[in-house]
Amino acid sequence: GENVEQHPSTLSVQEGDSAVIKCTYSDSASNYFPWYKQELGKGPQLIIDIRSNVGEKKDQRIAVTLNKTAKHFSLHITETQPEDSAVYFCAASKSNYQLIWGAGTKLIIKP
Amino acid sequence: ETGVTQTPRHLVMGMTNKKSLKCEQHLGHNAMYWYKQSAKKPLELMFVYNFKEQTENNSVPSRFSPECPNSSHLFLHLHTLQPEDSALYLCASSQEPVGSTDTQYFGPGTRLTVL
Numbered sequence: 001g002e003n004v005e006q007h008p009s010t011l012s013v014q015e016g017d018s019a020v021i022k023c024t025y026s027d028s029a030s031n032y033f034p035w036y037k038q039e040l041g042k043g044p045q046l047i048i049d050i051r052s053n054v055g056e057k058k059d060q061r062i063a064v065t066l067n068k069t070a071k072h073f074s075l076h077i078t079e080t081q082p083e084d085s086a087v088y089f090c091a092a093s094k095s096n097y098q099l100i101w102g103a104g105t106k107l108i109i110k111p
Numbered sequence: 112e113t114g115v116t117q118t119p120r121h122l123v124m125g126m127t128n129k130k131s132l133k134c135e136q137h138l139g140h141n142a143m144y145w146y147k148q149s150a151k152k153p154l155e156l157m158f159v160y161n162f163k164e165q166t167e168n169n170s171v172p173s174r175f176s177p178e179c180p181n182s183s184h185l186f187l188h189l190h191t192l193q194p195e196d197s198a199l200y201l202c203a204s205s206q207e208p209v210g211s212t213d214t215q216y217f218g219p220g221t222r223l224t225v226l
Contacts, residue, residue: 009151032212043201043217044154045113051212089154093212098167101153 002027004092006102014110019080021105023090024072030092033073034099035064038087047088048075077107085109114138115218117202123224124192132187132221134202141206143185144215145177148199160185192225199223 005024013019025033031052036044050057050064050073057064061080066073077084087106091099114137124130136143145157159167160179174196176188185202199220207213 004153034212034214036217041219043113043115043203043219045217046214049212049214098156098159099154099215103151103153 002030002092002100004090004100004102006090006105008105009103010106010108012108012110013080015080015082017080019077019084019107021075021088021090021107022072023074023092023102024070025092025100026071027092027094027100028068028071029094030071030100032093033064033066034091034093035062035075036089036091038089038104040086044089080107080109082109082111113216113218115202115204115216117200117218117221119221120219121222121224123226124189125226126192126194128192129188129190131189132200132202132223134185134187134218136183136185136202136204136216136218138204138206138216140204140216141182142204142213143179143182144203144205145185145187146201146203146217148201148220154201158187189223192223194225197223197225 034049037047038044061078063076087104089104090102093099118133143160147155157171158177163179178186201220202218203215205213205215
């Protein structure tokens with residue numbers, strides 16, 4: 001069935017450095033790719049998303065890139081700060097409500 | 112806050128107990144969801160309601176029984192659970208119903224422990 005693989009499962013970076021999280025999806029018909037951030041004790045919250053007609057999208061320090069041919073997409077966080085520490089989830093969807101989720105990446109920002 | 116509240120935040124129950132989880136959204140959304148979140152696993156969609164009608168049941172065991180009395184409230188009734196049902200149960204809502212890629216807004220979850 002459809003699945004989304006997410007790597008790495010844990011990522012530790014020095015404050016101020018960049019972090020990159022990668023996801024690969026299996027269904028070539030997928031056309032919507034959101035990224036959610038989950039802080040301790042909270043539910044996931046959407047931080048950025050991209051649709052298949054766009055190759056890259058930026059919002060301040062975060063950006064997402066999409067390679068439809070290779071069926072993978074990535075989250076880039078620049079100038080990381082302590083508040084970026086959280087679990088990040090990627091997901092893929094075919095224009096329906098059912099998101100297929102990755103297993104999550106725990107991002108640790110070292111001071 | 113996201114506008115989606117869940118109660119209780121923590122629940123410990125025995126395998127023979129009956130309990131209910133409650134979710135309320137204050138966003139005027141039309142769709143509501145129940146997810147199960149286990150450690151280091153993808154979120155598992157359990158149930159979807161659009162305009163109070165259940166439109167998805169992802170092969171969830173009958174010991175989980177959802178109820179959606181109106182577009183703002185969603186319940187998950189639990190009975191005779193198993194220890195492997197211990198997890199974080201998340202409720203979410205979205206403005207648009209089936210067929211949309213609308214943003215889902217999540218509550219903080221109920222941490223369930225089955226003894």
